[in-house]
Amino acid sequence: MKYYNWGIIGLGEIATSFTNSFQQENSQITAVASRTLSKAVAFANEHDIPKAYGSFEALLADQAIDIVYIAVPNRQHIEHILKALAAGKHVLCEKAITMNSAELTQAMTLAEEKGLILAEAMTIFNMPLYQELRSQIDSNRFGKLKMIQAPFGSYKEPDPSNRFFNPDLAGGALLDIGTYAVSFARWFFTSQPKVIASVMQPFSTGVDEQSATILQNDVQEMATVSLSFQAKMPKQGVVAFEDAYIVINEYPRADEAKIFFNDGTVETIVSGDSTQALNYEITNMIKMIEGETSNRSLFLTKDVIDLLDQMQQNWTN
Amino acid sequence: MKYYNWGIIGLGEIATSFTNSFQQENSQITAVASRTLSKAVAFANEHDIPKAYGSFEALLADQAIDIVYIAVPNRQHIEHILKALAAGKHVLCEKAITMNSAELTQAMTLAEEKGLILAEAMTIFNMPLYQELRSQIDSNRFGKLKMIQAPFGSYKEPDPSNRFFNPDLAGGALLDIGTYAVSFARWFFTSQPKVIASVMQPFSTGVDEQSATILQNDVQEMATVSLSFQAKMPKQGVVAFEDAYIVINEYPRADEAKIFFNDGTVETIVSGDSTQALNYEITNMIKMIEGETSNRSLFLTKDVIDLLDQMQQNWTN
Secondary structure, X not given: OOOEEEEEEOOOHHHHHHHHHOOXXXXXXXXXXOOOHHHHHHHHHHHOOOEEXXXXXXXXXXXXXXXXXEOOOHHHHHHHHHHHHHOOOEEEEEOOOOOOXXXXXXXXXXXXXXXXXXXXXXXXXXXXXXXXXXXXXHOOOOOOEEEEEEEEEOOOOOOOOOOOOOHHHOOOHHHHHHHHHHHHHHHHOOOOOEEEEEEEEEOOOXXXXXXXXXXXXXXXXXXXXXXXXXXXXXXXXXXXXXXXEEEEEOHHHOOEEEEEEOOXXXXXXXXXXXXXXXXXXXXHHHHHHOOOOOOHHHHHHHHHHHHHHHHHHHHHO | OOOEEEEXXXXXXXXXXXXXXXXXXXXXXXXXXXXXXXXXXXXXXXXXOOEEEOOHHHHHHOOOOOEEEEOOOHHHHHXXXXXXXXXXXXXXXXXXXXXXXXXXXXXXXXXXXXXXXXXXXXXXXXXXXXXXXXXXXXXXXXXXXXXXXXXXXXXXOOOOOOOOOOHHHOOOHXXXXXXXXXXXXXXXXXXXXXXXXXXXXXXXXXXEEEEEEEEEOOOOOEEEXXXXXXXXXXXXEEEEEOOEEEEEEOHHHOOEEEEEEOOOOEEEEEOOOHHHHHHHHHHHHHHHHOOOOOOHHXXXXXXXXXXXXXXXXXXXX
């Protein structure tokens, strides 16, 4: 197995969590970049990272870097994904990977042309619990899937200038917390659903303050997705099958699911460690590069971005 | 206070529960009726009820009866409501009170003409917990209402002949369990919502096997309602406000709610006794007849039936 050098672009809160989570035998974080060199140097010093760059381009020009982790604001993702791929780097990009489906298609096309791995840093697609549930579902332990509930509510101070509500910073609940809820639903659907209906309540700045959506696919599996930036809601995902329903609390980073069978039996499945959520993304990225696992998650990511697009189209019709 | 004599029409499972719940100082169950006299006699003997009738008409002709509790199948409700009101009896009718809004309007008009009380035996509108929550909400303890989740799933053996799936017996999830979910949502909405979208999956018999619905009112409160007869789902209602969210487990008959405030505080509200669910309906019926409480619940019932109508219209469009 090759040894991989990672570079990080964008040094905010999530980059810090990512760096703190990084525990790999066959790779290391070799370089970080920020538009402000002093910020990159401070980050590199604090985390014992060898190189610090004052521009994203400088990091991409570093021939030693194999994989770039992109943690800049959502709106800038596509620019840096394309530049990193063009520079021959594999790319792991924070969610939401792009602003829309057209951008993602462009990125996927370039990744394929270059023979590089592109993936979204979506916890749900990488945590062992979800792999374990998928495998039990595929073995038909629970019967047919019928209904999914994916709520996510997070109260944000109603300040038009902060990124959550600022349209210039791609604010709104959908691209921030909606990616989790829709990724959760998509993980369990046996085929791509479509948006049957979606209703949105705008904040004063015009971004989506909250929304409710119905999804359904061609085998009549259904989901409700409810999102709010103006009310906290339990992040409790429910996946209901003919013979049992699954409850996953704090579903974006979960290592435990409770299965309630129709006969009254309750079973707890524990798999993975939710505190290692970001490290699983790193591990799976390397496995995909090594060809050990397929890049299935990118196709789920594409489905999710397509759904987010459809939801937004629903709002403007 | 007057002493009230109750008569029961329709002697199935819910009539047994009703009779067992009946604990009132100022009234008693005086007569029961079934199309089969022997069944009425057996029921009366078992529950120590003075009179048994072999026809509903005979019970309605009994001048001693003040209030009729109707527990026949849904499709027959309207016929017996109208006959009972015409006979000068107050009526407490099992849910769903009528098959549609037009029937309910007819019944409400007659009740008003006759100066009689008509009410639906909907647990949610009668349990002390909901009154207590309503009063705390009205005092603005939790801020503005934003989002409601009202799921109800109940796995029924997929047998086309049983009442759950039989169109001749008004089968389908909506009129059976949907009344609870929509009544739950309606209780918390500050004004009547409309159905923004509803999607339904039919059973082989054509009745609704499951559905998902988005509701919204003119002050942008939203709800998702998900129903299934082919998957069990937790009957956990969630009501999310700006400053706190309320979780009510087993919401159709609940005496406990947990309030999760945004600041991390958790509070448990206990009010009433869920085992007394049906007896609260009886108590409130008498209070309404005595003029001690208004008949607000009938107007909520009307709103709910209007919503069920809209949902069904959505399915056929």
